[in-house]
Amino acid sequence: MNALRSWIARRLLLGVLQTAAVVLLVFGLTEALPGDAAVAFAGDQPDPQRIAAVREAMGLDRPAHERLTDWVVGLLHGDFGTSLTSGRPVAGFLADGFGPTLLLATLTVLILVPVSVGLGVLAARHEGRLTDRLISSATLGVYAVPEFALGVLLVSVFALRLGWLPPTAVGYGTDLLAHPAALVLPVLVLLARPVCSLARLVRAGMIDALAAPWTAHARRYGIPGARIRYGHALPNALAPATQQLARTIDWLLCGVIVVEALYVIPGLGTVLMNAVADRDIPVVQGLAVVFGVATVLLNLGADLVTHRLAPRSGAAA
């Protein structure tokens, strides 16, 4: 129990350090701007008056460490600063985009886990036979395909050619749950890569576990095959897959940005892309912190689950 506690403590400490590093990195990157954020924001038509006004608003005349402290203190209080383009608080932007993105991510993860575990177990049970070869080839092929190419092809077939689904979410506002048809293609595209990578890991883990001496021993004791498969082999096969689930989060966050751009969904990804296009540094910073901290937290969660599933594997800490 003591070892477990110290492991959790070390893992939490790493999470805190990573969060701090993400915040510092975000600040440092925008601090490294040629000129400063105000000049960058003014862009192609530098208007000295406007630059001076932005400098004033962002407090750029003060030393960097003071601004960093202020910003971090603000972050801790949920104050993300003010947008340069609209003068609205950044937290407002985040609140607007949060709903659709959370909906997309939740739906994807809810479908992702059963589908990939199911496919992986199915392939492992038929190892070497046609079902396995089909699943393995398909998951390998789709694994590296960029979401935008896949998504645009699905739109041309299912929305424009067959007319079954709406091509984009334009006109549905932020309440997407009321229009499930508009969610089908985005979630499908988001699922593609993570399902492939997880299914392959589950398959490999399952095959290893079913070939292990302890499985043979359990069989000799007369424990039913289904119980060995799902009660004993599967949890062992899931441990490496949970670690991959954490890495999948990286893909999901990237995927969300692309999918929102592709299907015109007004989520955090769209807010981020607009802010990047407008060079609205405070909004970009705020979103980067939110995305970065979300990744750190989800990785932390996945490591804790992995540790619970297979304590011996000693997940990284």
Place this chain on the structure above:
Amino acid sequence: MKRLGGYGPGTAVVAVPLGIALAGPLLVGEPTARAASFTLDAGHRLGTDFVGRDVVQQVLLGGRPVVLVALAATVLVYLVALPVGLACALTHRRWLEEVLMRPLDVLLAVPSLLMILLVAAAFPPGKAGLALLVAFVSAPDATRIVRAAAAEAASRPAVEALRMQGESWWRLAVGYVGRSILRTLAADAGIRLTGVLYLVATAAFLGIGVAPDAADWAVMVDRNRTGLIVQPWAVVVPALLIVALTMGGNLLVDAAMERRTPVRKGRRT
């Protein structure tokens, strides 16, 4: 992992997009006069794009930047990963290893596309900038793999013997350790290339590192989306080529890995 066939399917799928990407620019004739945008008239076999350029010509021109930027980024990744990974594996100074490797753990915690967007918001990159940026976000993972492979090779008795003979660091690192990890490196380079290709295409689709009217498959997909209903070819053809390129590339890498190295688990692109 059992698949259908060896190198066959991968080669078949990747041949067309790679051929167009490499040879396409040589086959393009004089640019034709601009026509109306998004038309499907007889003069253009695949119609025209959003500014009235011939889609066939754009497709022939648009593969090279994707492939070249991806290749350049992969080379850049190893320019960082190899020296840092080898230095970490061969050093006996723990602090040096910590100083070099710990920051990478932190970089790994930031989603790669987010990092690219964040840097792009500060410094809008060109083609070379995009290659650098993609290399920068892909390097931490590659460095870890180089270090892990090299650390194993560096702990062999042969290295101890070479050290006692007074061989130089260079001969030790490159001549022995570098050569022993070649197979792992080859496998990793394949995975890295497919991952980098994904990032390069996605970044270009999001408008990073490319001109808004560039002849680039990813940019074509993005810019011609508005005319998808009237003129689908300007989007579907480049999208299919990107799908074929990434899919075939991955099938080839997997076939090569199966032949050359024992199964490596928990890989990541």
